[in-house]
Amino acid sequence: MWEITSPLADRLFTIFNVVLILGAAMVLIGTIGAIVLSGVREQFSNARISENETKTAQAIAESDNAKKGAAEANARALEARLALENFKAPRTLRPDQQAKIAEKLKPFAGTIYDAGIGPMGDPEPLYMLRSLHVALSSANWKHVAWTGSGDMTYTEPDMPSMGVTMVTNVIVDVHPDRWKELGPAAEALAAALSAEGIDAIADSKPTSINSNAIHIRIGRKL
Numbered sequence: 001m002w003e004i005t006s007p008l009a010d011r012l013f014t015i016f017n018v019v020l021i022l023g024a025a026m027v028l029i030g031t032i033g034a035i036v037l038s039g040v041r042e043q044f045s046n047a048r049i050s051e052n053e054t055k056t057a058q059a060i061a062e063s064d065n066a067k068k069g070a071a072e073a074n075a076r077a078l079e080a081r082l083a084l085e086n087f088k089a090p091r092t093l094r095p096d097q098q099a100k101i102a103e104k105l106k107p108f109a110g111t112i113y114d115a116g117i118g119p120m121g122d123p124e125p126l127y128m129l130r131s132l133h134v135a136l137s138s139a140n141w142k143h144v145a146w147t148g149s150g151d152m153t154y155t156e157p158d159m160p161s162m163g164v165t166m167v168t169n170v171i172v173d174v175h176p177d178r179w180k181e182l183g184p185a186a187e188a189l190a191a192a193l194s195a196e197g198i199d200a201i202a203d204s205k206p207t208s209i210n211s212n213a214i215h216i217r218i219g220r221k222l
Helices: 006-088 095-108 124-138 176-195
Strands: 112-117 153-156 159-164 170-173 200-203 214-218
Touching (some): 095 124, 112 124, 170 176
Parallel strands (some): 112 214, 170 200
16 A cells, blocks of 8 residues: 655645646537537538539539530431421422412413423423423413423423423523513412422513513422
8 A cells, every 4th residue: 555645645636636627628628629620510511512512503404405405406407307308309289289379370361381391301390390280270371382492392291392491490481572461470470389388480581582471491499
């Protein structure tokens, strides 16, 4: 058994009290530090969560934009494909379109016209002329053999001979000397075709053959 003197006991008591005080102070400091740093950590955690949420929202937005962009690109590609298919499709007039054109041209009943198609070997202008011929017959226009320029002609069953012409789209041709007489009918025909999606113009140049017929010239579609 150790023998402790009174002075030593006092000193040890003092030391241990100091240790206790220091320990309590350290506990207090540690508690305060833990509380403060816990709040700081929570702030950093919230900041990271907010940053992650922002990045997630950005990623979602970018993904949505990418999907939207892909959808728009697909839509444009589809439109381009449909436009190309429509361009490649032969020009023709449905029965309802023929009826509309005929109704617009009936005020010019009795108009004489001939027709030329080209280039040779391309059947598409002929398809267009066949369907137009039906509409013009319903409007009581008179189809005569080709009187336009050029000696080459083409024959088709149940239709007068047609000329071979070098044009694009549809030109409703009238000689200037005949414009006062035939111009209104030519313009009405071009407008009626255009209304049905067929590119057509009425034209009047001195190079046209001066006859009493409107020259309907149908060439390759452009």
